[in-house]
Amino acid sequence: MASLQQRLPENVPGDFFVDSTCIDCDTCSQLAPSIFRDHGDQCSVYHQPETVVETQKAMMALVACPTGSIGTTEKHDAHIGIDAFPHHLADNVYFCGFTSEDSFGAWSYLITRPPDEGGNILIDSPRFATQLVKRIETMGGVRQMLLTHKDDVADHARFRERFGCDRVMHADDGAARFGVEKIVSGSEPVELDPDLLVIPTPGHTRGHVVYLYRNKFLFTGDHLAGHVSRRRLTAFRSACWYSWTEQIRSMTRLLEYDFEWVLPGHGEIHHTNASTMHRQLEECVAWMKTRI
Numbered sequence: 001m002a003s004l005q006q007r008l009p010e011n012v013p014g015d016f017f018v019d020s021t022c023i024d025c026d027t028c029s030q031l032a033p034s035i036f037r038d039h040g041d042q043c044s045v046y047h048q049p050e051t052v053v054e055t056q057k058a059m060m061a062l063v064a065c066p067t068g069s070i071g072t073t074e075k076h077d078a079h080i081g082i083d084a085f086p087h088h089l090a091d092n093v094y095f096c097g098f099t100s101e102d103s104f105g106a107w108s109y110l111i112t113r114p115p116d117e118g119g120n121i122l123i124d125s126p127r128f129a130t131q132l133v134k135r136i137e138t139m140g141g142v143r144q145m146l147l148t149h150k151d152d153v154a155d156h157a158r159f160r161e162r163f164g165c166d167r168v169m170h171a172d173d174g175a176a177r178f179g180v181e182k183i184v185s186g187s188e189p190v191e192l193d194p195d196l197l198v199i200p201t202p203g204h205t206r207g208h209v210v211y212l213y214r215n216k217f218l219f220t221g222d223h224l225a226g227h228v229s230r231r232r233l234t235a236f237r238s239a240c241w242y243s244w245t246e247q248i249r250s251m252t253r254l255l256e257y258d259f260e261w262v263l264p265g266h267g268e269i270h271h272t273n274a275s276t277m278h279r280q281l282e283e284c285v286a287w288m289k290t291r292i
């Protein structure tokens, strides 16, 4: 729960505020960019909500914040934010909200599918919050949990315990140590089912992978993200823990695939048509080569 005593001086006066416990994960500024902004090492409120829609966005950010760093001076119905998650993005794909401090506020996603199509899939782990878990249960539970890399596993074990889902992860990111049921290895893509491909993308970490769903949605963990300008793709040079050279190689291999959505753990969601995405990915690779 955010503390008024720790309200950051960068907040504009008014109802919503961010306190000094903010870890600068940028979830709020991405979810409600008309309300929150990154002012440097932390985020703050630069515009107080004025409409119902803005208030809902601010409440969603409050719920999604991994550290409970967003507060209000006035009373609001928390369900305005809570019930908005999982938040629909497109087709049968949702953003889970409820990020976890254990994964530095990384975003996780839910794919809903009937049992005869393989059942629901969680990509990376949200916070194991009762309200979210109940909502996911009413949407059909979780059959598989796809983990992109070791940094974003958060509450994976609790989701496994609750839903009995099989977890998927690459061996080189310690999958055995995490007790993962389906361990992938090597550098070749593996088809999990006809709609779902796991593609090894070493770079950010040694065992990082991305997941391609229906040749349309690419779940990218910390490998690839939209840039804040929303007009290009990017990778995180300063947060590359294993090998930037490997990450460039992995990024280049992604040019073999078609997709329209980049759904990252950190950074902006990016959506465009497949040919524009391909061109932007080429530009991203070219940019990465300038950062060696």
Ligand code: SF4
Binding pocket: 018, 021, 022, 023, 024, 025, 026, 027, 028, 029, 042, 043, 061, 064, 065, 066, 067, 068, 069, 070, 105
């Ligand atoms: S979501 Fe919370 S921790 Fe993340 S930047 Fe906003 S206030 Fe800070």
